[in-house]
Amino acid sequence: MRINRILLATPLVVVALIVQVSILARLQLPGAVPDLMLLVVVGLSLVYGHVGGALTGFGAGLLADLAPPSDHAIGSYALVLCVIGYAAGLTRPESGRHRSATIPLVVVVGAAVGSTLLYAAVGSLVGDTAARHVGIGGLVLSATVYDLLLAPFTVPLVMALARRTENDALTDGVGSQGGAAGTRESGYGWLSPGTGLQSGRGLLKPGRVGRPTRVPRIGSQRGGLLTRSARSKATRIKGVKRL
Structure with missing residues (x-):
């Protein structure tokens, strides 16, 4: 009870x-x-x-x-x-x-x-x-x-x-x-808003000359890594070894 x-x-x-x-x-x-x-x-x-x-x-x-x-x-x-x-x-x-x-x-x-x-x-x-x-x-x-x-x-x-x-x-x-x-969400605080690293739109960060520079997005980096791994797998399947 x-x-x-x-x-x-x-x-x-x-x-x-x-x-x-x-x-x-x-x-x-x-x-x-x-x-x-x-x-x-x-x-x-x-x-x-x-x-x-x-x-x-x-x-x-x-x-x-x-x-x-x-x-x-x-x-x-x-x-x-x-x-x-x-x-x-x-x-x-x-x-x-x-x-x-x-x-x-x-x-x-x-x-x-x-x-x-x-x-x-x-x-x-x-x-x-x-x-x-x-x-x-x-x-x-x-x-x-x-x-x-x-x-x-x-x-x-x-x-x-x-x-x-x-x-x-x-x-x-x-x-x-x-x-x-x-x-759990606070444990992944580096993905939360306000940290400058988001998977959505990039945040603007002031550069040296005063012009805003865009911080690269994590999604684009992950996309590039996935594309490279896919290409390497495709070349391996074809039997071509890339140096």
């Missing part, structure tokens, strides 16, 4: 976790809690792709598992967000940009439903039966509604920030290539 992606994903995930634990979890809403962490992972996965999305989801889920108050098995939410990030990253087009907002909204709905069902399944495997007491149907419905309400304010902003970091990295790469090209 690139350094610029880590530098962007880490503060976004930390801020989302703080807001979710300190604000959203205390609203006492019916059903599920709005999952801001999930929306951040989805937004980054839509830009970074399936590999970056899986790594981001795993790191975000592990941080949520370790953050207090953690009342579930450590690693369960990391597995859920890792799978969701991988699946959301698969919808990233080759151009890197979605033509409409329909696909991100569909991905948000699928992530809300899939994360709730997967979290309940993982909880049942490790002995966590909290989802059974609340009702899986109510959890899926409330999670989908809450995430859809938060998605227009979260996912576009996260995607814009992620695309900006990607574009900056691409610009830096192009700038480094341009700097290398400039270094």
Whole structure:
């Protein structure tokens, strides 16, 4: 994973976790809690792709598992967000940009439903039966509604920030290539303008009497050398040896 992606994903995930634990979890809403962490992972996965999305989801889920108050098995939410990030990253087009907002909204709905069902399944495997007491149907419905309400304010902003970091990295790469090209050109500075030696028109140089004299062109000298070598080859082919 690139350094610029880590530098962007880490503060976004930390801020989302703080807001979710300190604000959203205390609203006492019916059903599920709005999952801001999930929306951040989805937004980054839509830009970074399936590999970056899986790594981001795993790191975000592990941080949520370790953050207090953690009342579930450590690693369960990391597995859920890792799978969701991988699946959301698969919808990233080759151009890197979605033509409409329909696909991100569909991905948000699928992530809300899939994360709730997967979290309940993982909880049942490790002995966590909290989802059974609340009702899986109510959890899926409330999670989908809450995430859809938060998605227009979260996912576009996260995607814009992620695309900006990607574009900056691409610009830096192009700038480094341009700097290398400039270094190569400076290495051939004797062919650059202002040195008096050019392959185009000759430069005028003041002579002793004050009359301008024309500096011979490199192209004409190379042409003369090529002509002599061609003549010598032609005479050798004919079998004539010139003294």
